[in-house]
Amino acid sequence: MEEKVRIGISSCLLGNNVRWNSGHKLDRYLTDTLGQFVEYVPVCPEVEAGFGVPRESFRLVGDPENPRLITFKSKTDHTDQMLGWARKRVRELEKENLCGFIFKSDSPSSGMIRVKVYTEKGMPEKKGVGMFAREYMDHFPLIPVEDDGRLHNPQIRENFIERIFTLKRWRDDVAKKPGMGKLVEFHTRNKLLILSHSQKHYRLMGKLVAEGKKIPIKELCGQYERHLMEALELKTTAKKNNNVLQHLMGYFKKQLTADEKQELLEIFDQYRRNLVPLVVPITLINHYVRKYDQPYLKMQTYLNPHPVELKLRAFL
Ligand code: SF4
Numbered sequence: 001m002e003e004k005v006r007i008g009i010s011s012c013l014l015g016n017n018v019r020w021n022s023g024h025k026l027d028r029y030l031t032d033t034l035g036q037f038v039e040y041v042p043v044c045p046e047v048e049a050g051f052g053v054p055r056e057s058f059r060l061v062g063d064p065e066n067p068r069l070i071t072f073k074s075k076t077d078h079t080d081q082m083l084g085w086a087r088k089r090v091r092e093l094e095k096e097n098l099c100g101f102i103f104k105s106d107s108p109s110s111g112m113i114r115v116k117v118y119t120e121k122g123m124p125e126k127k128g129v130g131m132f133a134r135e136y137m138d139h140f141p142l143i144p145v146e147d148d149g150r151l152h153n154p155q156i157r158e159n160f161i162e163r164i165f166t167l168k169r170w171r172d173d174v175a176k177k178p179g180m181g182k183l184v185e186f187h188t189r190n191k192l193l194i195l196s197h198s199q200k201h202y203r204l205m206g207k208l209v210a211e212g213k214k215i216p217i218k219e220l221c222g223q224y225e226r227h228l229m230e231a232l233e234l235k236t237t238a239k240k241n242n243n244v245l246q247h248l249m250g251y252f253k254k255q256l257t258a259d260e261k262q263e264l265l266e267i268f269d270q271y272r273r274n275l276v277p278l279v280v281p282i283t284l285i286n287h288y289v290r291k292y293d294q295p296y297l298k299m300q301t302y303l304n305p306h307p308v309e310l311k312l313r314a315f316l
Pocket of ligand 1: 010
């Protein structure tokens with residue numbers, strides 16, 4: 001990759017003292033681990049929209065689909081100020097080449113899901129979306145988003161990281177300067193990664209690329225990108241990964257001894273029964289890819305989708 005993956009992030013997660021009470025919500029995984037491989041673009045909606053630090057805290061109030069942003073004690077309505085700023089800010093963020101955004105959970109400004117919205121009588125319902133997060137997600141519907149809370153779940157974390165690295169590769173390799181040859185090469189390299197998420201998208205995208213010459217290249221790439229991001233958002237499962245592993249084994253039919261095949265099948269079975277994590281069969285397959293110099297598999301992103309230092313694929 002030419003440069004680090006650029007990720008938007010709620011500023012308080014980086015340890016910046018921007019919260020209403022002058023505190024922060026430092027997340028060490030995001031700063032110390034993921035932070036080695038990404039470049040963060042911090043955004044604090046409440047500070048950037050002009051509310052200062054410290055400030056009165058906010059709540060969402062009213063219709064969960066269209067709530068108002070109200071201060072907790074003085075009950076002042078700041079919806080218009082926040083929305084005006086957020087609409088301008090998302091347009092500015094177009095220039096930042098973001099491949100993802102990590103939001104602070106539960107915030108009336110930054111929360112992306114299940115944020116408390118209060119009825120006029122003061123009863124909370126976890127049905128809202130923070131004001132800035134909503135504007136951001138409406139403006140960039142294909143860019144992966146997550147929040148700090150959900151990222152503690154290993155499967156959600158892995159899925160998000162896979163998507164941001166894939167989107168970066170897509171932009172670097174194809175979208176910057178679209179061409180049919182580049183699209184075919186990208187698709188070839190990412191086939192098994194796509195298959196590990198969705199057989200339906202794997203077939204559909206294969207057909208799209210095969211018949212691609214009928215469609216103007218920019219439109220074709222737009223369609224491909226949409227399918228790609230939709231596919232990768234779908235969860236991988238042990239069943240889906242097992243299917244890909246069997247597929248991978250097929251490439252070594254002639255080279256592997258009966259004993260080596262047996263060992264691989266035993267490890268696939270252990271993975272299927274949740275006794276070993278996905279990284280175990282993948283490591284063995286990578287060993288054979290290197291040993292038997294399999295050129296098609298060498299290029300497969302499925303075998304190496306993100307930096308090993310992130311220690312992913314340990315729980316699937
Ligand atoms: S949650 Fe959002 S608005 Fe609140 S301090 Fe963090 S970045 Fe700022």
